[in-house]
Amino acid sequence: MTVRQELAKLVERALREAQEQGALPSFPLPSVEVTPTKPEFGDYSTSLPLQLARMARMAPMRIAEAIREHLPPSDMATAEVTAPGFLNFRLKPQWVASQIAAIEKAGRDWTRSQVGEGRRVQVEFVSANPTGPLHFGGARNAVLGDTMARVLDIVGYQVQREYYVNDAGTQMRKFGESLYARYAQLLGRDEPMPEDGYMGQYMVEYARRIVEEHGDTFLALPREEAVQKLTDLGLNMVLEELKQDLAALGVRFDNWFSERSLYEDGTFERVLALLREKGLIYEKEGALWFAATQVGGPKDEVLVRSSGEPGYFASDIAYHYNKFVIRGFDWVIDVWAVDHQGHVPRMKAVMKALGVDPDRLTILLYNLVTLKRHGEEVKLSKRAGDIITLREVLDEVGPDPIRFMLLTRSNTAKIDFDLALAVEQSQENPVYYVQYAHTRIAGILRKARAEGWTVGEEGDLSLLTHPSEQALLKKVLDLPDLLITVAERLEPHHLTYYAQELATHFHAFYRDCRVIDPEAPELTQARLRLVAAVKLIFAHLLEDILGMTAPEVM
RNA sequence: GCCCCCGUAGCUCAACCGGACAGAGCGGCGGACUUCUAAUCCGCGGGUUGCAGGUUCGAGUCCUGCCGGGGGCGCCA
Incomplete structure (x- = not known):
C-alpha cells in the first residue's frame, strides 16, 4: 500500500x-x-x-x-x-529509512499498486495512416500512448496496446494508385500520378524495391489487379518501417488491428444491421446516414457515401463495436491529436447507439508539436510531399530527448521541439540532468566495489537521519502515488517533473553527504544501501516508465 | 455564428482535479572543483495568475460576460 x-x-x-x-x-x-x-x-x-x-x-x-x-x-x-x-x-525518520529494505525486496515491482484491479484496458494510439513513414508529429502520440500503457500496467490494469491500421478506404486506394504510377514510371511507362496522390520521394523508393524483387511482372497484369497487389506489398513495407521506427523510439504494440478485417469478417454488416434495428439508419440523397442526433450527437453523419464507399466513420463504429462488444474491454483509451476533437462527440453518440456506457471510452486529446531549430520553425516542403519524419529526428537526436521532451508539457499545451536544444548538453536540457543523477550513483558504486566495500544487507538503515538523506527518500516514497495520479488523470507529464525533482534531491544529497568514508564504515554501509536503492528507482523510472536509457557512464 | 483548448515571472512551462505565503528551469548578476564525475551545487533579484463580476470559510483552479491566441464545425481522416 x-x-x-x-x-x-x-x-x-x-x-x-x-x-x-x-x-x-x-x-x-x-x-x-x-x-x-x-x-x-x-x-x-x-x-x-x-x-x-x-x-x-x-x-x-x-x-x-x-x-x-x-x-x-x-x-x-x-x-x-x-x-x-x-x-x-x-x-517518522526510522520508518522512512526502513523503506529501503522494502525496495530491496521488491525491486522494480516496488511501485506496483492495484488501483486498476486487473480491469482490461486497451490503449489505442498512433494509428497513423499506413501510407508512408511516420511524421514527427506522430511521435507525441506514440510517446503519450506508450507511457500511459506502461503506467496503467504498473497500477494494476491489464493493458493491451493497439495500432489501428487503416488499410481500407480512400487513402489506401490513393496510396496503391500512387505506388502503381511510380512503379510503372520506373519501368519506363508514362503513367501519371493520381490526383492528390502521395508525392513523397519515399514512394519512389518503395517502387524501386518492388522492381528489384519482382521485376516488371505487375505491368503484365490487369491494372486493377496490379494496383491491389502493389497496395499489399507497399502496405507491408510501410508497416515494417513503422514497427522499426517505433521500436527505435522504445514503443511496441501488442496488436495491429486491420480496418479491412472489419469488412471481411462481417462485423461491419452486423453493426449496420444492429443500428438499422434501432432505427438509427436512414437513406438520403443516395447516401446512408447515421442518426447521431437521436443519441446525443451534434449532427447526423454519413456512413456510406452515395458512391457506395463506406467512410472512415462507418469503420470507426464497427471498430468500437469490436472493442467493446466482441473483445469486451472494460475501458478503452483512444489517443488523438487535438485537431480530431470534432470526432469526440460523434464517438460518444456511437457508444450510446451501441448500448455501451460512454464512460468506458476515453479520448485522450493532445496538442500539436512544431519542430524548430535554434528557435526557428522548420518548414516542411509541401510541394515535394516530403515531411520531417520520426526516423530523421531519431537519427539526429536519439530517442531519449524525444521521449523526455515530449512529456514535459501537459497534454493540452503545444510543444515547440527544438532540434538544436534537444542534443545540447546544457542546463537548458533536463534530459541529461536526470540521467546524470543515475550516472553519479553508478560512479559511487563502482568506486565502492573497487575499494572492497560490499553493497548489501549489512548497512544499518537507522543511521540515515541526515535531512538530505530523508528528503531524498521521501521523494522516492511518493513515486507509487504519483503513478496512480498519472493513471487517474492520464497526465504523464508529471513524471518528467518528478524525475527532475528526484534528481535535484539526489544532487543535494550528493553535496551534503559523502557516501564512501573509511573513517565511518557503518555509515558508509548504510549509505551504500541508500544509493543502491535510489539507483534502482532511477533506473526503473527512466527505463521502465519513461522508456529511456539509464546510463552507467556519461 | 456555434463548440473545444489556452492566457501564470523577461522566456518556456508547472501548480497532484477548491486549500496554507502561486513554484521550477532557462536567461541576467555573483560565487564553489587537490574530493564518490562541476552534465553538479550555492546566493541575488523577478507576479494585480488577460479583464470585470459571481459562487464560499478559501479561487490560478468552479460559474457568467468580455478581450486575445490556437483548433474544430465535409458524402476528408
Whole structure:
C-alpha cells in the first residue's frame, strides 16, 4: 500500500472511531484525499476537516483535533493540527529509512499498486495512416500512448496496446494508385500520378524495391489487379518501417488491428444491421446516414457515401463495436491529436447507439508539436510531399530527448521541439540532468566495489537521519502515488517533473553527504544501501516508465 | 455564428482535479572543483495568475460576460 493510501486509511479509521465514541456527529464517511505538502507543514496533508465543517456543524479545528486524537497508533507518521483546520502528517525518520529494505525486496515491482484491479484496458494510439513513414508529429502520440500503457500496467490494469491500421478506404486506394504510377514510371511507362496522390520521394523508393524483387511482372497484369497487389506489398513495407521506427523510439504494440478485417469478417454488416434495428439508419440523397442526433450527437453523419464507399466513420463504429462488444474491454483509451476533437462527440453518440456506457471510452486529446531549430520553425516542403519524419529526428537526436521532451508539457499545451536544444548538453536540457543523477550513483558504486566495500544487507538503515538523506527518500516514497495520479488523470507529464525533482534531491544529497568514508564504515554501509536503492528507482523510472536509457557512464 | 483548448515571472512551462505565503528551469548578476564525475551545487533579484463580476470559510483552479491566441464545425481522416 502506498503512503497516501496508508495515511488515508488511518484518517478513515480515526473518523469512524471518533464518530462511534461521539467525538464527531454521524455523517456518511467521505473519501479521504491526502496530498504532499510543503516541508514547513510536514510531508502530507489533508484539508478534510475544513471540508467537513459544514456537514458536521463543528469548527474545523475541533474536527481536526477529534480526528487526530482518534488516529490509531502508527510507526509511520505523526500528526498535528494547524489553523485553519489542516491535518498534517510527518513521516517518522526510522520508518522512512526502513523503506529501503522494502525496495530491496521488491525491486522494480516496488511501485506496483492495484488501483486498476486487473480491469482490461486497451490503449489505442498512433494509428497513423499506413501510407508512408511516420511524421514527427506522430511521435507525441506514440510517446503519450506508450507511457500511459506502461503506467496503467504498473497500477494494476491489464493493458493491451493497439495500432489501428487503416488499410481500407480512400487513402489506401490513393496510396496503391500512387505506388502503381511510380512503379510503372520506373519501368519506363508514362503513367501519371493520381490526383492528390502521395508525392513523397519515399514512394519512389518503395517502387524501386518492388522492381528489384519482382521485376516488371505487375505491368503484365490487369491494372486493377496490379494496383491491389502493389497496395499489399507497399502496405507491408510501410508497416515494417513503422514497427522499426517505433521500436527505435522504445514503443511496441501488442496488436495491429486491420480496418479491412472489419469488412471481411462481417462485423461491419452486423453493426449496420444492429443500428438499422434501432432505427438509427436512414437513406438520403443516395447516401446512408447515421442518426447521431437521436443519441446525443451534434449532427447526423454519413456512413456510406452515395458512391457506395463506406467512410472512415462507418469503420470507426464497427471498430468500437469490436472493442467493446466482441473483445469486451472494460475501458478503452483512444489517443488523438487535438485537431480530431470534432470526432469526440460523434464517438460518444456511437457508444450510446451501441448500448455501451460512454464512460468506458476515453479520448485522450493532445496538442500539436512544431519542430524548430535554434528557435526557428522548420518548414516542411509541401510541394515535394516530403515531411520531417520520426526516423530523421531519431537519427539526429536519439530517442531519449524525444521521449523526455515530449512529456514535459501537459497534454493540452503545444510543444515547440527544438532540434538544436534537444542534443545540447546544457542546463537548458533536463534530459541529461536526470540521467546524470543515475550516472553519479553508478560512479559511487563502482568506486565502492573497487575499494572492497560490499553493497548489501549489512548497512544499518537507522543511521540515515541526515535531512538530505530523508528528503531524498521521501521523494522516492511518493513515486507509487504519483503513478496512480498519472493513471487517474492520464497526465504523464508529471513524471518528467518528478524525475527532475528526484534528481535535484539526489544532487543535494550528493553535496551534503559523502557516501564512501573509511573513517565511518557503518555509515558508509548504510549509505551504500541508500544509493543502491535510489539507483534502482532511477533506473526503473527512466527505463521502465519513461522508456529511456539509464546510463552507467556519461 | 456555434463548440473545444489556452492566457501564470523577461522566456518556456508547472501548480497532484477548491486549500496554507502561486513554484521550477532557462536567461541576467555573483560565487564553489587537490574530493564518490562541476552534465553538479550555492546566493541575488523577478507576479494585480488577460479583464470585470459571481459562487464560499478559501479561487490560478468552479460559474457568467468580455478581450486575445490556437483548433474544430465535409458524402476528408
